[in-house]
Amino acid sequence: MRLALYVTxxxxxxxxxxxxxxxxxxxxxxxEVIVPEGQTCCGQPAWSAGERELAADxxxxxxxxxxxxxxxxxPSGSCADQVRNVYPQLFADDPDWGPRARxxxxxxxxxxxxxxxxxxxxxxxxxxxxxxxxxxxCKGLRGLGIKRQPRDLLGLVPGLALKEMxxxxxxxxxxxxxxxxxxxxxxxxxxxxxDSIAGAxxxxxxxxxxxxxxxxxxxxxxxxxxxxxxxxxxxVLAGGDA
Amino acid sequence: xxxxxxxxQAMHFQARAGEKVRNPVLQRALQKAKPLFVGxxxxxxxxxxxxxxxxxxxxxxxxxxxxxxxxxxxxxxxIFEERATATGAEVLWARDGEEVGRLVVDxxxxxxxxxxxxxxxxxxxxxxxxxxxxxxxxxxxxxxxxEYIVQLAGETPSHIIAxxxxxxxxxxxxxxxxxxxxxxxxxxxxxxxxxxxxxxxVLRQHFLTAEMGISGANFLIAESGTAALVTNEGNGRMxxxxxxxxxxxxxxxxxxxTLEDFATLMRLLPRSATGQSISNYVxxxxxxxxxxxxxxxxxTVFILVDNGRANLLGSAYQDMLRCIRCGACMNHCPxxxxxxGHAYGWVYPGPMGSVLTPLYTGIENALDLPHASTGCNQxxxxxxxRIPLPRLMHRLREEQVERGLRPWSExxxxxxxxxxxGRPALYRWMMRRAVRYLNWLADDSGRIRIFGLAPGxxxxxxxxxxxxxTFNELYKARKRA
Numbered sequence: 071m072r073l074a075l076y077v078t079x080x081x082x083x084x085x086x087x088x089x090x091x092x093x094x095x096x097x098x099x100x101x102e103v104i105v106p107e108g109q110t111c112c113g114q115p116a117w118s119a120g121e122r123e124l125a126a127d128x129x130x131x132x133x134x135x136x137x138x139x140x141x142x143x144x145p146s147g148s149c150a151d152q153v154r155n156v157y158p159q160l161f162a163d164d165p166d167w168g169p170r171a172r173x174x175x176x177x178x179x180x181x182x183x184x185x186x187x188x189x190x191x192x193x194x195x196x197x198x199x200x201x202x203x204x205x206x207x208c209k210g211l212r213g214l215g216i217k218r219q220p221r222d223l224l225g226l227v228p229g230l231a232l233k234e235m236x237x238x239x240x241x242x243x244x245x246x247x248x249x250x251x252x253x254x255x256x257x258x259x260x261x262x263x264x265d266s267i268a269g270a271x272x273x274x275x276x277x278x279x280x281x282x283x284x285x286x287x288x289x290x291x292x293x294x295x296x297x298x299x300x301x302x303x304x305x306v307l308a309g310g311d312a
Numbered sequence: 313x314x315x316x317x318x319x320x321q322a323m324h325f326q327a328r329a330g331e332k333v334r335n336p337v338l339q340r341a342l343q344k345a346k347p348l349f350v351g352x353x354x355x356x357x358x359x360x361x362x363x364x365x366x367x368x369x370x371x372x373x374x375x376x377x378x379x380x381x382x383x384x385x386x387x388x389x390x391i392f393e394e395r396a397t398a399t400g401a402e403v404l405w406a407r408d409g410e411e412v413g414r415l416v417v418d419x420x421x422x423x424x425x426x427x428x429x430x431x432x433x434x435x436x437x438x439x440x441x442x443x444x445x446x447x448x449x450x451x452x453x454x455x456x457x458x459e460y461i462v463q464l465a466g467e468t469p470s471h472i473i474a475x476x477x478x479x480x481x482x483x484x485x486x487x488x489x490x491x492x493x494x495x496x497x498x499x500x501x502x503x504x505x506x507x508x509x510x511x512x513x514v515l516r517q518h519f520l521t522a523e524m525g526i527s528g529a530n531f532l533i534a535e536s537g538t539a540a541l542v543t544n545e546g547n548g549r550m551x552x553x554x555x556x557x558x559x560x561x562x563x564x565x566x567x568x569x570t571l572e573d574f575a576t577l578m579r580l581l582p583r584s585a586t587g588q589s590i591s592n593y594v595x596x597x598x599x600x601x602x603x604x605x606x607x608x609x610x611x612t613v614f615i616l617v618d619n620g621r622a623n624l625l626g627s628a629y630q631d632m633l634r635c636i637r638c639g640a641c642m643n644h645c646p647x648x649x650x651x652x653g654h655a656y657g658w659v660y661p662g663p664m665g666s667v668l669t670p671l672y673t674g675i676e677n678a679l680d681l682p683h684a685s686t687g688c689n690q691x692x693x694x695x696x697x698r699i700p701l702p703r704l705m706h707r708l709r710e711e712q713v714e715r716g717l718r719p720w721s722e723x724x725x726x727x728x729x730x731x732x733x734g735r736p737a738l739y740r741w742m743m744r745r746a747v748r749y750l751n752w753l754a755d756d757s758g759r760i761r762i763f764g765l766a767p768g769x770x771x772x773x774x775x776x777x778x779x780x781x782t783f784n785e786l787y788k789a790r791k792r793a
Contacts, residue, residue: 077783079733079743081783082743082782082783082784083743083746083747083750083782083783084750084776084777084778085778085779086778086779086781086782086783086786086787087778087779089783089787090783090786090787105787107736107784108736109736110732110733110734110736110739111729111733113730113733115726115729116726116729116730117706118687118706118709119709119713119718119722119726120706120708120709120710120711120712120713120718121713121723121726121727121730122710122713124726124727124730127730127734128730128733128734131733131734208686208687208688208689208690209687212688212689212690212692212693213689239690240646240690241646241686241688241690243646243686244686245685245686245687245688246687247683248683248684248685248686248687249768249769249773250766250768250769251683251768252326252329252647252683252684252768253767253768253769253771253772254329254330254333254334254768254771254772255329255333255647255650255651255684256686256768256772257333257771257772257773258333258339258650259646259647259650259686260772260773262646284775284776285773287774287776288759288769288773288774288775288776289772289773291759291773291774291776292772292773292774300776
């Protein structure tokens with residue numbers, strides 16, 4: 071099984087450890103993982119801004135470099151949603167790119183969904199001494215139906231206790247460009263999320279999307295919370311030295 | 313500029329949003345309301361199982377009723393007109409809000425009306441009907457409790473089913489004391505029934521003396537020429553049965569073919585709005601007072617309003633016409649509950665407003681609204697008629713780009729980014745530079761506290777920065793090792 075890991079532009083730039091954690095999880099589960107060197111950005115920022123042509127250009131680039139693999143795994147619900155749900159929409163009426171987009175969409179998986187639903191892993195390399203609370207990212211949850219998978223996987227981590235926060239399915243207020251365009255509104259929304267996290271009283275907040283996590287971590291620290299760790303689920307599942 | 317656009321403040325969304333976020337009284341009111349709305353709906357939807365009903369199945373049924381109606385809207389409207397006329401009602405058509413005002417004032421003058429009681433109608437807000445009536449010397453009295461409060465305050469509704477949701481108890485007490493001529497008292501939530509009674513006593517006099525009642529309609533039922541009214545306070549019945557003239561003002565999209573269809577939609581409307589399995593009152597209003605009836609209007613007029621709706625038929629936005637105005641989208645919207653409805657600048661707030669305002673007042677007059685969404689799709693997942701609200705907002709963003717309405721700086725940035733992302737070698741090189749720059753900006757704890765490239769971000773948040781090297785660099789190094 072030839073498998074491509076698409077690390078995402080945000081992980082490449084802001085938190086490489088998430089990419090290495092994903093790599094370790096997949097290799098540990100027996101996959102032969104290739105990280106295509108030409109990968110850049112899936113085009114979601116352009117798509118969200120309404121720049122259809124730019125988004126289509128970047129989508130074509132991604133389709134061309136990823137379509138030869140049996141599976142493509144992405145450690146982000148948001149980028150996986152872009153490939154699975156938006157690419158086919160972008161090329162709905164295109165006789166050439168349409169079928170290619172749909173084929174790639176069918177082979178693309180968000181990381182936790184791939185581990186739980188496709189590989190059906192029963193053990194993970196990581197261990198965690200403490201409690202975590204899980205934030206459901208919007209695109210993963212409502213776009214891809216990811217809810218049970220991360221929780222099942224966290225259940226496999228020795229020493230980890232899951233403490234659900236209130237309103238775990240509420241948006242954190244990130245929304246990509248939204249958090250910059252409407253910074254004060256976004257801050258108001260993430261404040262509510264921070265309250266929920268504080269209410270859970272866990273040692274760490276864990277999620278599947280780096281964008282949301284940076285938003286949450288940035289606000290927690292600005293509010294003076296220096297202790298609650300903010301971790302990508304790949305980092306927790308793979309263990310500290312990933 | 314259309315008449316609707318004249319009254320819209322949607323272009324000032326950004327500035328208003330800032331104000332609303334920093335208004336502690338408003339924030340308190342919103343904080344209190346949100347869990348109530350969300351909790352009640354969740355209970356209402358869960359209770360469908362008690363009747364062996366299933367949300368997704370019902371949703372499909374409601375969606376298809378609305379789609380079927382819209383596919384032949386002209387036919388159903390013709391049937392409605394014919395049946396309503398046969399029951400003795402009059403059916404008039406209005407192109408826009410100004411025409412609504414003219415028609416209502418004209419009816420009022422012909423019947424010597426000096427005072428009109430109103431039950432909730434968002435379309436009358438679109439039409440600025442209260443202003444038109446007041447200018448003609450006719451006093452409009454809002455009788456829905458929330459609308460009454462908003463009218464006393466000289467404001468507009470901030471929510472389509474809870475118009476005064478932005479008001480606190482203290483604010484209402486102050487308004488009532490001033491209006492009802494009594495000293496201000498210290499109130500707790502236990503006193504709400506007293507305040508309500510006070511309003512009822514005042515409104516009772518208006519119900520008994522108004523010569524005209526104006527209502528909206530939640531649905532128009534084509535097969536019987538009937539207006540359906542879904543209310544909780546009972547004021548709707550007073551408005552539609554006591555005065556000698558009853559005017560129904562509603563949008564042309566509110567039509568459903570049959571009573572059976574109406575019954576199906578009623579399975580989800582109150583549940584989606586307030587969580588109730590059925591509202592306290594459901595009125596089916598057909599025709600005029602007949603011989604032997606003890607009450608009812610002598611004259612019933614339907615004013616069916618376009619005001620931009622027909623333009624959506626056959627367009628990329630037709631799905632929006634399915635809307636049954638339950639308010640669930642705004643009740644589940646993180647942006648709405650950070651701001652309240654007034655920030656949106658026109659009649660309809662929240663996700664449905666972010667779609668309708670640009671469509672009804674001009675895309676160029678509401679540029680921020682389609683972007684005022686995190687894309688979380690909490691709205692789309694609760695909508696009882698499955699309107700893909702995020703997709704419609706997204707389509708509006710695309711239309712802004714196509715029509716050259718986005719700022720050039722934003723377009724330039726995205727073009728530059730896409731150009732770079734299309735050249736992997738150069739991209740990798742640039743990201744290596746970028747990551748070093750970010751690292752240089754960060755303090756000892758690995759955070760950027762003031763970030764000039766995205767001040768909107770760092771005004772409320774730190775920017776956590778990591779490694780100092782990109783994944784790509786580290787991965788290459790690892791492979792070499």
